[in-house]
Amino acid sequence: MPRLLGIAIALGLFSIVESFGLLWFGIRVPTHPDLQDYFGLTNGHQLQTVMFLQLVAGGHLVLFITRTERWFFLPPFPAPALFIAIVLTQILAVLMCGFGLLVPPIPWTLIGWVWAYNIAWMFVLGGVRLITERFAACRTARHSRSVDMVNQSLRLHAAA
Numbered sequence: 660m661p662r663l664l665g666i667a668i669a670l671g672l673f674s675i676v677e678s679f680g681l682l683w684f685g686i687r688v689p690t691h692p693d694l695q696d697y698f699g700l701t702n703g704h705q706l707q708t709v710m711f712l713q714l715v716a717g718g719h720l721v722l723f724i725t726r727t728e729r730w731f732f733l734p735p736f737p738a739p740a741l742f743i744a745i746v747l748t749q750i751l752a753v754l755m756c757g758f759g760l761l762v763p764p765i766p767w768t769l770i771g772w773v774w775a776y777n778i779a780w781m782f783v784l785g786g787v788r789l790i791t792e793r794f795a796a797c798r799t800a801r802h803s804r805s806v807d808m809v810n811q812s813l814r815l816h817a818a819a
Contacts, residue, residue, distance in 0.1 A: 662795040699766035
């Protein structure tokens with residue numbers, strides 16, 4: 660359980676950085692006309708929709724990261740039921756954001772940027788998970804050398 664909690668804490672902290680990083684950027688965009696034109700983000704209402712999409716997409720993508728002990732893009736692949744459920748949920752969220760269903764609408768290009776941001780963070784979070792698991796399981800090179808030294812036979816040293 661401590662290993663699982665350590666990994667969850669690390670992923671949670673980096674997910675907070677991911678969300679607040681996008682929020683910080685989104686707050687800055689409307690004050691710069693060039694960035695406004697490039698990203699299509701013009702006001703705080705659209706920023707709320709951006710954050711909604713980021714939280715929905717980011718939260719579901721973490722499921723792909725945590726379901727295996729290897730990189731998320733390597734086999735074994737997710738069960739079809741999990742994959743289909745996540746894809747359908749993401750399609751619904753994108754349509755809600757693009758057409759303004761229950762949230763203020765945002766441009767489709769901005770939806771693409773939010774998804775690109777989330778996919779980039781998938782790799783960051785995947786690396787964080789692998790590094791955290793490595794340290795949690797004490798599988799570092801230094802630890803392996805230490806274990807090898809401790810497990811050496813004392814007879815080899817006594818003969819010398």
